[in-house]
Amino acid sequence: MSSPDKIRELVQSHCRDIPDFPKPGVMFKDITPLLADSYSFGQVVEYLSDFLERVGCELVVGIEARGFILAAPAAFQAGLGFVPLRKPGKLPGVTLRESYALEYGEASLEMHEDAIHPGTRVVIMDDVLATGGTAAAAADLLERAGAKVIGMSFLIELGFMGGRAKLPGRDIDCLWTV
């Protein structure tokens, strides 16, 4: 695996900014060119799995949808299982749900109520940390299910959006802070 600085450079050079997506005023961080480059994607997966091993993670949680793309291979690489947090109505079994406020309106995340044994050390993964609302809701949901949220891992942090303020006391790892 390359150094974190080199992997950060790969992320910076393979992500692109798409203005006004999905709505006016939002600068969207598009990771699809990164995913399409096998070397860069592989280095990122190694970096993420290294974090999982360092913090003693037992089970990896990905947030729909782009969180899945990063969390599942990182979990595999680290020899760990993967649990999806999904948008409402997607999971077939009995679910727990957490709703949270968006800039306009509300969103929800669901997980299978029996997905995690109480006390399991989990890490939450997603591509981008912006306002922190999604990650905070994910942590609340997992803790309601009895999980121990020992860390959160993001590829990109939009520092100017102040997401960390919603995640006090959390061990947060972001490869690239904008």
Ligand code: AMP
């Ligand atoms: P937030 O709850 O505000 O931290 O938003 C985080 C979620 O929205 C993550 O699942 C991201 O994938 C997505 N997201 C928010 N802002 C952006 C952005 N500027 N570019 C790409 N994804 C974003």
